[in-house]
Amino acid sequence: MSDAPNLAAVLRRYWGYHEFRPKQENVIRSLLAARDTCVVMPTGGGKSLCYQLPAVISGKTAVVVSPLIALMQDQAAQLAQMGIPAAAINSMQSSAERRAVMEKAARGEYRLLYLSPERLAAENTFEWLSKVPVGFFAVDEAHCISEWGHEFRPDYRQLSRLRTQFPALPIAAFTASATRQVRHDILKQLQMRKPDCYIASFHRENLRYVVHECEARTQMELLGRALRQYAGESVIVYSPTIRRVEETVEFLEESGIAAVPYHAKMEAAMRRQNQERWMSDEARVLVGTIAFGLGINKPAVRAVIHLSLPKSIEQYYQEAGRAGRDGRPADCVLLWQKRDHVLLDYFIHQISDDAERERSSERKRVISRFADSHGCRQRAICLHFGETPKWEKCGGCDNCGARPEWVSNVSVEVPLVAARETSFPSTYRSLPKSGHARMPAGAPEADPALAEYLREWRRNMARENKVPAYIILHDSTLEELCRRKPANLGQLKQVPGIGEKKADVYGAEILQALRNFGEGARAAPTVAKEPAPAEQTLRLLREGRSFEEIGRLRARQVSTVVSTVANLIESGRLKLDPKWISPDAQPLIEAACLEKGVERLRDIKEAVPPYVSFEDIKLVVAHLRAENRVRAKTA
Numbered sequence: 001m002s003d004a005p006n007l008a009a010v011l012r013r014y015w016g017y018h019e020f021r022p023k024q025e026n027v028i029r030s031l032l033a034a035r036d037t038c039v040v041m042p043t044g045g046g047k048s049l050c051y052q053l054p055a056v057i058s059g060k061t062a063v064v065v066s067p068l069i070a071l072m073q074d075q076a077a078q079l080a081q082m083g084i085p086a087a088a089i090n091s092m093q094s095s096a097e098r099r100a101v102m103e104k105a106a107r108g109e110y111r112l113l114y115l116s117p118e119r120l121a122a123e124n125t126f127e128w129l130s131k132v133p134v135g136f137f138a139v140d141e142a143h144c145i146s147e148w149g150h151e152f153r154p155d156y157r158q159l160s161r162l163r164t165q166f167p168a169l170p171i172a173a174f175t176a177s178a179t180r181q182v183r184h185d186i187l188k189q190l191q192m193r194k195p196d197c198y199i200a201s202f203h204r205e206n207l208r209y210v211v212h213e214c215e216a217r218t219q220m221e222l223l224g225r226a227l228r229q230y231a232g233e234s235v236i237v238y239s240p241t242i243r244r245v246e247e248t249v250e251f252l253e254e255s256g257i258a259a260v261p262y263h264a265k266m267e268a269a270m271r272r273q274n275q276e277r278w279m280s281d282e283a284r285v286l287v288g289t290i291a292f293g294l295g296i297n298k299p300a301v302r303a304v305i306h307l308s309l310p311k312s313i314e315q316y317y318q319e320a321g322r323a324g325r326d327g328r329p330a331d332c333v334l335l336w337q338k339r340d341h342v343l344l345d346y347f348i349h350q351i352s353d354d355a356e357r358e359r360s361s362e363r364k365r366v367i368s369r370f371a372d373s374h375g376c377r378q379r380a381i382c383l384h385f386g387e388t389p390k391w392e393k394c395g396g397c398d399n400c401g402a403r404p405e406w407v408s409n410v411s412v413e414v415p416l417v418a419a420r421e422t423s424f425p426s427t428y429r430s431l432p433k434s435g436h437a438r439m440p441a442g443a444p445e446a447d448p449a450l451a452e453y454l455r456e457w458r459r460n461m462a463r464e465n466k467v468p469a470y471i472i473l474h475d476s477t478l479e480e481l482c483r484r485k486p487a488n489l490g491q492l493k494q495v496p497g498i499g500e501k502k503a504d505v506y507g508a509e510i511l512q513a514l515r516n517f518g519e520g521a522r523a524a525p526t527v528a529k530e531p532a533p534a535e536q537t538l539r540l541l542r543e544g545r546s547f548e549e550i551g552r553l554r555a556r557q558v559s560t561v562v563s564t565v566a567n568l569i570e571s572g573r574l575k576l577d578p579k580w581i582s583p584d585a586q587p588l589i590e591a592a593c594l595e596k597g598v599e600r601l602r603d604i605k606e607a608v609p610p611y612v613s614f615e616d617i618k619l620v621v622a623h624l625r626a627e628n629r630v631r632a633k634t635a
Contacts, residue, residue, distance in 0.1 A: 034170045043321035078467075079112060143314070234285075235286070237304075348361055
């Protein structure tokens, strides 16, 4: 069954795609030939298909070692929706549930079986695995096996036993972020025999890298401005600590930007709920620690924004790479501060092992050089991973001229309260697209109202089936439905991402939903909620409350209240009241702004007497920006 037409037929039948992505077919052929295989492929490059498709063809069971329970469960559920029998064994199951899966596995009922490295290391695992008709082992996130990797996990070292316990079976290793040194360590630790190695380019043409040093006082303002650029689009914001996650969500709520938090101290059910709300487009912005994102399968993420220096280039590349997996333009934004070095040093000093502490220090030096560099960002990433591009400039990063206006000209560009209609400057929209989301020239644009109607249908189906929304339909598939508007089952099966099983299960309902929309049906309007934070603050100000009183009444810090008031002033909804400013401070601030500009509050602070606070400056600057905008309109 391994000739090219049959591989393509299986791809169409189960996944609904009509062509492979770069290197996928070669990897699949290596596994079908029972060869050890090492695959380094960027996030979104389609690694999971590389071991899932040969498992379907082989008729045996592929055992996939994966580090996250939620990821294993989601992948097994997604495969089941496609008509591919799969299961996971993890610590969240009861002993009876685990036993039932183990018995079915021994009978060869699964094409894919997901295990954690901890489960693989358990006492009786190898004994019952010997009864399973295993075709090959696939190790996902394989960089975790190397102490040189940025996410070394000691349990992964146990995977060396796969070779000794099952010497005749091939082993495949998959990772998105491994340097040359880590790749060599993976081969050594897994005792691979003359492996076929496939290393995709680390250059992702559709991503724009933007790195900007900022101050604590202006970072949140920049974040708000950035998020207004992506109004209506999905965004991930990475925050360095749990406290900063909560503060950021609070600030965004005050600014009228809905966001949900995600961090390790939240209850598991709430984390899962917030993740699913984001995955299904109910919440567009998710603010999380690095606990969020591993294995997240959401192609249409338009921006990933970091609010501090990551621990390493590898971590940054992996997290930033969750943007633009649909092949369309996306931004990877790093807003860092000098104090980030202190936080990274603190984490490094917590490491007890001398060798690992030194490796972490070197990673910090590398990411610091990356942040300070004036050279091409894409090229720096490629060189770090051992790839030497033939080009010097990518044209798709801030240092190569692709610097967004909201960073370049903070003083006049994009008020916090007025969203832009477009997510990207027109000059950036022309970047090449890649992957399954590639569109033919002249393809019609998707109807936004239809997209929202189908998202609502998808959310409802996900709730009924108790699975994440993307398992019902990928974002890219939903967008293609909006563009093509298939009228019958034959046309529906031509939509990328609609395999035979999906067409059988959901085809009639998808076609009915499209007909309903054509007859006038629309997504239900959003239910009105309590007044937005800015409205509450505005009401309390009109009642004559002080900033301190508003902070107490709304359980907010005074600095957060001032930021909200500044937003209202800048938008023209509120006039600056002199009594909010320290006596005689306003003319001093205005004079400093004439000399220093209104971009860096720190420069203004250094130019005024010490008694003038940052809050004073923020309010007066907002007032000046509002006046400048009025003058610009009347000029």
